[in-house]
Amino acid sequence: MGEVDPVAINTLNHEPDIKYIVPGLKRGLDILKIFNRKRVQMNAPEIANELQVPRSTIFRLLQTLEYMDLIEKVPNTSNYKLAAGALGLGFEFLASLEITDFADPILEKLSNKTGLSAHVVIRDKTDVVFIAKKSAKLTFSSSVNIGTRLPAHGTVLGRVLLADLSKAELKKLYPESELVSFSKQTPESVDKLSQVLELDRVNGYAISEAYFEHGIGSIAAAIRDGSSKAVAAINVTYQLGTVEKSLINGLLLESVLAAAAELSRQLNYSDQKALRNVG
Amino acid sequence: MGEVDPVAINTLNHEPDIKYIVPGLKRGLDILKIFNRKRVQMNAPEIANELQVPRSTIFRLLQTLEYMDLIEKVPNTSNYKLAAGALGLGFEFLASLEITDFADPILEKLSNKTGLSAHVVIRDKTDVVFIAKKSAKLTFSSSVNIGTRLPAHGTVLGRVLLADLSKAELKKLYPESELVSFSKQTPESVDKLSQVLELDRVNGYAISEAYFEHGIGSIAAAIRDGSSKAVAAINVTYQLGTVEKSLINGLLLESVLAAAAELSRQLNYSDQKALRNVG
DNA sequence: AAATATTGTTTAATATATGAAACATTGATT
């Protein structure tokens, strides 16, 4: 029974074939991952039930996680919640990204110029992950937190990043030809996605009138590093119907492109290199 | 500017006696924790050597961590670095804190009003941990990142939080009567600390001319929740010698106190409750 | 280019982490 079947464990991952998973580690990390915005605290039996792991084992894993300052008891309850130690990991990752040194002031400028919420994402496999944001001052500010993941193929932020991949890389990333749909505009297949990306690549940006969330528009452009690789993407979001089309294709798009260009420049991107690669 | 070395700072854990630690989990987490700003990437033998764990074990732990999207190979090297999955944990923790919903706009207002960098921290045992910040626009902006830890007893941010503890709680938190010193102003013993905290408690704020980093001044106040407990602290920092003393004790202090009061109000703190508790 | 050192990966014996079961403690219900 204790035998590990890495394939069956997590169907969303496309890792290279894993030979051996350390059960104690995997289970401990699984515990950490079941805590989220919606389920801030849980007790041991609930966790044991959810993960289908014996109570006595959960007990020891919880002790270990508590010892490592990753979870802590909620006072006066039998519940556990994430502890401050969990912060460390995430922020060391952020700190390891060169772009985080430059993103905040540029996002602020972009948000001020457009009056909209602005975001920077990176791609992690088939997801985009928010790594920096500036909420708009007045309007409904965007609800995404840093660390939030969205499916890359369903967002313009993801598309400008996926557009940087070759068709072969794309097929490898999406072994199933079917894609999950989130709106009428979501490409339903990898082939369809590939066509859309072709256009995004030519444009150098992508604009969506549906985005991942209904009623939200998004204008996105890729950020490139010194090797001309698209390493991140930047966007602004707005409520559909509240912004003139001429503004979208005018000032807003220009502002996003300018911000992307400025961030790219800070990462030592230069047009020359890009042209040389293309030509 | 003197950068903070979070690794060297936090040496002390005061966990309850732990009966049993799951080795696979502890070691896997140890691997994650050796990645930081200074050491962004490492290879397997280096990790094995650092943690004094056999190569074959490290090999499997690394495989597991990679499978869980917490680390990834650095392209064209044998090194590993933190992966985007690490972000999730930290931000779910942040999202679980009620205060993060309100901190950003208040920090922005405080920073704009004072022209200084502003920060919010929580306390985790004997450390303060930065959970939100707004860097000043013009001056040398502060180098602390979210997730950074500083020893509570050596900062005014920490002191306004420690001031909320009873003497018994303080002694329990610092079983050794000696305290690590970071500047001439650092209290060298728990008794000395206790005296300083008494004053901080009466004042309702704390001002430092040495702070943790040399040459940096700091004005801090506690943020309280509906139960009048000091759950966080807010401050502004400035370079010593660049700000008039009258300004520090005037506008700057007022602004910090106002920001702390506003945040406390958002957490349902009311003066009545506080007075009732005291009297 | 050959030799050597370092790193990556697998094997197999054995030390040990696991989990069913028992027991202890706490909380809920009558």
Add this chain to the structure above:
DNA sequence: AATCAATGTTTCATATATTAAACAATATTT
């Protein structure tokens, strides 16, 4: 208050994770 149910914790036999050792595949040096 007494009983029952749920949760917290420990024990111990055994399934399995660990690691020394061997081997394979790369780097590095000569």
